[in-house]
Amino acid sequence: MIxxxxxxxxxxxxxxxxxxxxxxxxxxxxxxxxxxxxYDALNISYYVGDQAENARKNRRxxxxxxxxxxxxxxxxxxxxxxxxxxxxxxKTESEVDGFDGLLTDIPGVAxxxxxxxxxxxxxxxxxxxxxxxxxVGWRGSVADIIGETIRIMKKYYxxxxxNLLAAISPSLGSCCAEFVNFRRELPCSLxxxxxxxxxxxxxxxxxxxxxxxxxxxxxxxxxGICTKCDPNFFSYRRETITGRCCxxxxxx
Numbered sequence: 001m002i003x004x005x006x007x008x009x010x011x012x013x014x015x016x017x018x019x020x021x022x023x024x025x026x027x028x029x030x031x032x033x034x035x036x037x038x039y040d041a042l043n044i045s046y047y048v049g050d051q052a053e054n055a056r057k058n059r060r061x062x063x064x065x066x067x068x069x070x071x072x073x074x075x076x077x078x079x080x081x082x083x084x085x086x087x088x089x090x091k092t093e094s095e096v097d098g099f100d101g102l103l104t105d106i107p108g109v110a111x112x113x114x115x116x117x118x119x120x121x122x123x124x125x126x127x128x129x130x131x132x133x134x135x136v137g138w139r140g141s142v143a144d145i146i147g148e149t150i151r152i153m154k155k156y157y158x159x160x161x162x163n164l165l166a167a168i169s170p171s172l173g174s175c176c177a178e179f180v181n182f183r184r185e186l187p188c189s190l191x192x193x194x195x196x197x198x199x200x201x202x203x204x205x206x207x208x209x210x211x212x213x214x215x216x217x218x219x220x221x222x223x224g225i226c227t228k229c230d231p232n233f234f235s236y237r238r239e240t241i242t243g244r245c246c247x248x249x250x251x252x
Contacts (some may be wrong), residue, residue, distance in 0.1 A: 043243025161214025173226030
C-alpha cells in the first residue's frame with residue numbers, strides 16, 4: 001500500500017494497484033476526525049455510541065478527501081445480502097439496512113464498508129467499469145460472500161473475472177485472529193487455515209475465495225496490516241467499545 005496526503009492534516013491509505021485506475025478509493029484509519037474518545041477521531045458509524053453528527057461530519061471529510069459527490073453505506077449484519085446501486089443517489093449520503101456487500105456501475109458513487117477488525121474486500125472491473133465493496137467478517141468467510149458478490153458482478157455487469165482487480169484491507173491478522181470455538185463456528189473446509197492452534201489467517205481465506213471465483217492471483221493485493229496490533233485503526237478485539245474505520249471505492 002502507499003500513503004496519500006491530500007492535505008497536511010488528513011491522510012489515508014491507497015492500494016498501489018488501484019491508484020492509476022479510473023476510480024477513487026481509500027482505506028481510512030482512526031485519525032483526522034472530530035469524534036471524542038473512545039471513538040476518536042474518525043469514527044464513521046452511527047451505531048457505536050458516538051454522536052450521529054460526529055459520524056456525519058467524519059463521513060463528509062472522507063467524501064471531500066476522495067472528491068466524490070455521493071456516499072452509500074450499509075448497516076451491516078454479517079450476512080450474505082448484496083445491495084446494487086442502480087442510479088445516482090438522491091442524497092449526498094445514504095445508508096441502506098441489512099447488506100454486507102455493495103456494488104455499482106454508476107460513476108460518482110463511493111461505496112463504504114465499516115470496519116473494526118473485519119476485512120473490506122474491494123473489487124474493480126476496469127474493462128466493463130464497475131466496483132464492489134464487501135464486508136468480510138468470519139461469518140462472511142463462512143458464507144463466501146466474496147464468491148456471491150462476484151457472481152452478481154458477472155450477472156449484471158458481464159464482468160470477466162480475469163480482469164478483476166481485488167484488494168484486501170487492513171483487518172485482524174493471523175497473529176490475533178483467535179477462535180477458541182472454531183470447531184463450532186467454522187466449517188471443516190476452513191480449519192486448514194490455522195497458523196497455530198486456534199489462530200486463523202482470514203486474509204488467506206479471502207485470497208483463496210477470490211481465486212476460486214476466477215480472480216487471478218497477480219491481481220490480488222493485500223494490505224498486510226493487523227488492526228488489533230496497529231493502534232492507528234479501531235479494533236473491537238482490542239477495545240470493545242470503539243469506533244469504526246472504513247474502506248471506500250467508487251468510479252470516477
